[in-house]
Amino acid sequence: MRNEIDLILKPEFTQQIQNGYPLLMKEYFQDWNKLKEEGSLLHLYDNKKRFIAKGYYGLQNKGHGWILSQNEDETIDSEFFVRKIKEAIAYRKDFFADTQTTAFRVFNGEGDGIGGLSIDYFEGYYLFTWYSIGIYTFKESILEAFKQSVDFKGIYQKKRFNTKGMYLDDKSDFVSGQEAPQPLHVKENGANFAIYLDDGAMVGVFLDQREVRKAIRDKYAKGKTVLNTFSYTGAFSVFAALGGAKSTTSVDLAKRSLPKTQEQFCINNIDLKNQNIIVEDVFLYFKYAVRKKLLFDMVVVDPPSFARSKKHTFSANRDYVKLLKEVIQITNKDGIIVASTNAANFSMMTFGRFIDKAFKDLKTKYKVLKRYSLPKDFRVAEKFQEGNYLKVVFIKKL
Known part of the structure; x- marks a missing residue:
């Protein structure tokens, strides 16, 4: 069961979040010390207890979490992630139609509405990068949503957070579908690149x-x-x-x-x-x-x-x-x-x-x-x- 925690924004930061700023920092809150567990869902209110936004707690180098929605009635579940993924794919439809470029980003964190997550496309294979333990706790829901939304050959992942002391069941970067050839050849504006999806932190370009x-x-x-x-x-x-x-x-x-x-x-x-x-x-x-x-x-x-x-x-x-x-x-x-x-x-x-x-x-x-x-x-x-x-x-x- 995911923790859900109500937090009160300090008055000097409330307008910033209301205006759509997506990054959360602990100094924005009166009661941040309530938080113990990354991946907790946050319900944010002003000091008069009026709803402002929903987000999640996840530590990365940029800050302490991200806004997910400004709709009090929106549930953060697989359907939410399906909507976000489908919108991101539609935004990049021209890239999918370009036979001369077969490697590009299909989901860019807060730019597509979910800070802390990116997804890259490589010739039919998709690479998920998780930037915090917080977003990684949503992994199963996000992958389920992705599989409902996208045809894929295979799925890989990179974890850009400290996994020390964590029990992680994945021993390689391969997640689902069929494994990619090593190397996988992709195109960029007609040129070729050799990509390695399961070989360390970076893939080659x-x-x-x-x-x-x-x-x-x-x-x-x-x-x-x-x-x-x-x-x-x-x-x-x-x-x-x-x-x-x-x-x-x-x-x-x-x-x-x-x-x-x-x-x-x-x-x-x-x-x-x-x-x-x-x-x-x-x-x-x-x-x-x-x-x-x-x-x-x-x-x-x-x-x-x-x-x-x-x-x-x-x-x-x-x-x-x-x-x-x-x-x-x-x-x-x-x-x-x-x-x-x-x-x-x-x-x-x-x-x-x-x-x-x-x-x-x-x-x-x-x-x-x-x-x-x-x-x-x-x-x-x-x-x-x-x-x-x-x-x-x-x-x-x-």
């Missing part, structure tokens, strides 16, 4: 960068020498090569980046001869490139929000200006820098200030060519623009 990769291939890469830093499995490099890049260099600290990147090149029939793949701390590589006076026509820099190696700790909020200054020094005049971050704790405007400071510190002029944020399938809640975390700026070094 970040779907939110689809439009950026297409722009690199279609508009910017031809004839260029391209450096792709924090390259993961080399997706930007693949699109640069497909766009006619003279050469690509992919740099990432993870040892598996070498075979994974080679695999992505090979399934796209790209000759490896002009594709350099380097397993190295990116910050050390920058020093090497400056020492050797290496210059590139295009540099892609897409670091994690936070990263730690033996010699470096990187935080996007604190260190992006310094990182960008390293990049500027190894970019040719009239070269392109693709500066990217998925840090949600600052805005595109702030990111623009980081870029401006880096260039001004080096007394170098620049021109912003294009900005990108999340694509359509990564639906963002109107009242929660913090959810639009992706910031990518194409910059020309003058």
Whole structure:
């Protein structure tokens, strides 16, 4: 039986929740200490005991829970989840009709009305990602609703919360249906990616960068020498090569980046001869490139929000200006820098200030060519623009 708990909002936060803000923080409440168990359903009232909203308690890095409904009579059950899933699928009907792209997001957390859950589509297979124990407690109801609503080959899952001390009956990421081939080949704007649905925390490609990769291939890469830093499995490099890049260099600290990147090149029939793949701390590589006076026509820099190696700790909020200054020094005049971050704790405007400071510190002029944020399938809640975390700026070094 699920706990259902009444909570009183502090007056200064009541209007915010009434207006549709979906994220819950413990400081919004007068009586938060009532809560003990993640997954509890919350009935929220103002200090005059008037109903405001329903939500659930679930700890994740963003906050302490999410609003699910502002309708007092709405029951949070399988029928509720069926409605949400069907609405999300309908919103993305154009993606399902596109034979050139067979990997995209079909449910994006609070953007589709259920914070803490995302669902991605890979060539008929679906990957659920649970971001808190709280939302995971709804797993059976959500899966039942999904199976009622969607035709699928197979279902997989990732748990992005600390499972230590929890009894979890699932020993692999496979959940239901038929198991996917390893690798599973999917398409993105006609290019191929090898995806692994049951191989660690990540599957092989970040779907939110689809439009950026297409722009690199279609508009910017031809004839260029391209450096792709924090390259993961080399997706930007693949699109640069497909766009006619003279050469690509992919740099990432993870040892598996070498075979994974080679695999992505090979399934796209790209000759490896002009594709350099380097397993190295990116910050050390920058020093090497400056020492050797290496210059590139295009540099892609897409670091994690936070990263730690033996010699470096990187935080996007604190260190992006310094990182960008390293990049500027190894970019040719009239070269392109693709500066990217998925840090949600600052805005595109702030990111623009980081870029401006880096260039001004080096007394170098620049021109912003294009900005990108999340694509359509990564639906963002109107009242929660913090959810639009992706910031990518194409910059020309003058």
